[in-house]
Amino acid sequence: MKIAFTSSGKTLEDALCPRFGRADRFLVYDLETSEFSLVENAQNLNAAQGAGIQAAQLVVNAGAKVLVTGHCGPKAFSVLKAGGVRVFHGENMSIADALEAWRNQSLVELHAADVDGHWV
Amino acid sequence: MKIAIASGKGGTGKTTLAVNLAALGEGAIVYADCDVEEPNGHLFLNPKITVSEEVGIPVPVVDPALCTACERCVEACRFNALACVADQVLVFSALCHGCGGCIAICPEGAMKEYPHPIGKVEKGARGELYFIQGTMKVGAAMSPPLIRAVKATVPPSDLEIYDAPPGTSCPVITTLKEMDYVVLVTEPTPFGLNDLRIAVETVREMGLPFGVVVNRSDVGDGRIRDYCRAEEIALLMELPEDRRIAETYSRGELIVEALPEYKQAFADLLDKICCSVKREEGVPGS
Secondary structure, X not given: OEEXXXXXXXXXXXXXXXXXXXXXXXXXXXXXXXXXXXXXXXXXXXXXXXXXXHHHHHHHHOOEEEEEEOOOOHHHHHHHHHOXXXXXXXXXXXXXXXXXXXXXOOOEEEOOOXXXXXXX | XXXXXXXXXXXXXXXXXXXXXXXXXXXXXXXXXXXXXXXXXXXXXXXXXXXXXXXXXXXXXXXXXXXXXXXXXXXXXXXXXXXXXXXEEEEOHHHOOOOOHHHHHOOOOOEEEEEEEEEEEEEEEEOOEEEEEEEEOOOOOOOHHHHHHHHHHOOOOOEEEEEOOOOOOHHHHHHHOOXXXXXXXXXXXXXXXXXXXXXXXXHHHOOOOEEEEEEOOOOOOOHHHHHHHHHOOOEXXXXXXXXXXXXXXXXXXXXXXXXXXXXXXHHHHHHHHHHHHHHHHHOOOO
């Protein structure tokens, strides 16, 4: 199974990014191979609108079934939900720590958006 | 003749100017309130509204029986309003601009248009004056389609006054398109000048003839006058800070009716605009 983390850096030691739609990139970690790949989010970072929706699309397309991020709005959440991606909240930690916390089941799962959407 | 009353800064007196000009003119006159997020010209003109029509933008609905999840629509949508997950296209109507791109590109004909209400256009009259206004639905995000609907409702007339929204973004551009003249209303304050500069850049970029009206001209300082002189911009009218004007406004009355001594100033303004428009028409390509 693959887990996506929002990231501003490019290694497991970098901090988990609190923003979802406008995160710099996603670090997608494969639990089976213990390897990770990076999915750039530059296009959505600069989008006028709908960044969360398209970021969610990237996460779904990357094959992740779990997302660990700071916050998630309603439109992004509905895309993730439709794509069968479970969302967990993490903040003020490195991606390695977030991965460890997820393994220990100490991350809180979001069952709905935890921040308001933009535009509406 | 189409005249838009605009401003960079909000609250400078666009509506005050627009309703008084509309009430003053002769012949077939239309007042169109394009400030659809908060139309307030009706407070001063007290029109009798006779027609109210809902306005929607065409948003797509997907027929799951025909959709093959090819994602061409998702790629085509420059407004990020579509996503395709688990072989299912999701539509986020609030982000849709109603451009129809997804419907045109779908190879399966799986997308159909469905009207998503964004507001209403109301029509009425105050005596001889024809009145039109747009009002956005609470929660609707995009006003340009509604502004276009307001403008499309205006019948060709001797004088068409368009009360523009404040600022210089899409709603203003939508209002200003195809105008014969733009009046920029400002006030002699640092904010007034800052926003006027941006508004001037905008109308110059659009190639529209324009002039400036300074409201509450004796507050603040001479910075607007200095700027207009330096930029060779026509300073059309200066309306002083007068408590009686504020009281007239607060009662929802027209200055040209309640304070007849100002009537000539508004008539002169209208004359200046008309002359300027005729000059423009007489000089092709200017």
